[in-house]
Amino acid sequence: MPLPPKIETQDTVSPIDGSVFVSRQLANEHQVLASVEQAVTAYSGSNNSWKQTPLARRKALCQKAIEQLLSHKDDIAKELSWMMGRPIRYCKGELNGVAERSDYMFSVSEQALVDINIEDKPGFTRYIKREPLGVVVVIAPWNYPFLTAINVIIPALLAGNCVILKHSAQTPLCAERLYQAFTDAGLPAGVFQYLHMSHDNTAKLIANEQVDYVAFTGSVYGGEMVEKAASGRFIGVGLELGGKxxxxxxxxxxxxxxxxxxxxxxxxxxxxxxxxxxxxxxxxxxxxxxxxxxxxxxxxxxxxxxxxxxxxxxxxxxxxxxxxxxxxxxxxxxxxxxxxxxxxxxxxxxxxxxxxxxxxxxxxxxxxxxxxxxxxxxxxxxxxxxxxxxxxxxxxxxxxxxxxxxxxxxxxxxxxxxxxxxxxxxxxxxxxxxxPALAWTGVKQSGRGCTLSQLGFEHLTRPKSFHIKHP
The missing domain is CATH 3.40.309.10 (Aldehyde Dehydrogenase; Chain A, domain 2)
Structure with missing residues (x-):
């Protein structure tokens, strides 16, 4: 009889007083695989899948989720302060930034995702669609835990992707707050999920053949580990790695x-x-x-x-x-x-x-x-x-x-x-x-890829050309 999987936990130690502020059980490999399968099913498993959901409906649900998140500003500010040590007087400012960035992405999503029509050519119709990638993994840091995550989550969902969020062990409640907001907004099951994971299981998630894009914010060393885990799969990897x-x-x-x-x-x-x-x-x-x-x-x-x-x-x-x-x-x-x-x-x-x-x-x-x-x-x-x-x-x-x-x-x-x-x-x-109207990107060891602005949507979609000859 096989042994039950080992239960791993993570403790978040508050920098305020060195106490354990929150403890969470880590997902095992079976749970990680189940999460990916649920995301794949939600993405394209039926005629009313997230991929087939009209943009207007996706936008309405995401807007409602942001409203739900912002309705808990006071509680979230206290959690932020205790988890990562930012003065309480400044913590609500990050949520104001979430509203600003989300509103901008909502406002440009239609233009960013619209088909590209090519000039007329007798006997032909030609255009380019922007198709979602599929399953997007977002690995977010602790220093601006909501802003860095929302930079990718909102455009990814608007574009028709499903998202799995892995947040820093220092700020696990941020992932849970986002999940609760999307759930309360009525997002279909599997479209947005979070996982608390070990580094080993995170690498296995990145390497999973059903994951289509990874967005990572963190250290240069962390970026190297992400690239190594994704090596040979030829998927997009967005890296924001810091600066001097x-x-x-x-x-x-x-x-x-x-x-x-x-x-x-x-x-x-x-x-x-x-x-x-x-x-x-x-x-x-x-x-x-x-x-x-x-x-x-x-x-x-x-x-x-x-x-x-x-x-x-x-x-x-x-x-x-x-x-x-x-x-x-x-x-x-x-x-x-x-x-x-x-x-x-x-x-x-x-x-x-x-x-x-x-x-x-x-x-x-x-x-x-x-x-x-x-x-x-x-x-x-x-x-x-x-x-x-x-x-x-x-x-x-x-x-x-x-x-x-x-x-x-x-x-x-x-x-x-x-x-x-x-x-x-x-x-x-x-x-x-x-x-939010400008592309957020870097050169050299600051990483590659792009979030924010209309250009941010391009990294979360793929072009599909339609070349139609009329009889």
Missing amino acids: DPAYVREDADIDNAVATLVDGAFFNSGQSCCGIERIYVHQSIFDEFISKAIALAKQYQLGRADDPTTTLGPMVRTSAADFVRQQIADALDKGAIAHIDETLFPMSQQGTPYLAPQILTQVDHTMSVMTQESFGPVVGIMKVSADEQAITLMNDSDFGLTASIFTQDINQGIVLGERLQTGTFFLNRCDYLD
Whole structure:
């Protein structure tokens, strides 16, 4: 008699106090396979399958699901804060972003999915349909757990795909909240599912021959594992893998705006943002003024428990992540960098905890890991530069290319410089923001593929050409 499958569980440890906030049983291999079969059946198993459901009906159900999700804002905000450590005062903001992005995707879906008609040719009818792919697996991270997931889930469902969501072990309740919202909205069984899984079973899911697309957001290492699991299957794999996003402040910039924008871009969400500002280059003529104002602003942050409404800088997601940033800072100081924030101003910042004070470093260079390796924490290195050419060279000196920002009052020259940057998104006089009308993509180790904008739908559909000769 075969032994029953081993039951595996995962614990989500809250960075607020180190307690186990939620525990969940992981799906076994049989449950993973059953989920795929249910998705395949829901996708194309009958005449009223999700693939055959009219776009207007898909859109109505998805809109209702978003309304259901947003009706629980207060509870979701508390869960977010406890799971990943974002200050409670900012948690509802992510759900506002979910509404903004979903509304945009609803508004452009008809145009994005419409047939492409080819010019008349006597005796022929020709057109291209955009067909759904089938079963889409979404692997979402913890740092913006709803936004990163919704970027793919909504266009995938609108296009007629079925979705299986695997969320980070740090934020499992986000997957459950999304599932409940779609269920309450009346989505047919199997169209949207979630699975809490081990890494091994996640790899097996990706390798399953009935999975048609994988969208992953996470580390470069995680992206390599996804590519390896999908190797040889010739399916689409979308990868958003992070960055080391730079900013350049020209001598003609509005300094107050640049300081306020970039300090927020560096320290919001404790620096745990894929498109957060991680390195800044400032023209030498305004360097001292910029540094003085940035230090003064950084000192105003209130480091504390994420569930405290007065906190503006919460703990990092885990102690090991904070320790990595501490090591980067120590490495930079050993090589001659200067730290400008006295940690004693932030009593909660202590070794052996995820609580870490914000830090601004100068006298930095590209021999230091803090200027080349993704920090994903509340630290930013600021270098003095003498000219545009030096700044552009340093900004492009990176293995990553997600976003890059320039601050200047000369819009035309700013755009000229932006054309030379190796990046997925170029910002002028702003940073750290995703406009749903613009394609979200990266170059180099920041990944490949695209979400958001009308272009995001193209990665979740395949073209099918119709070439019809009339008798």
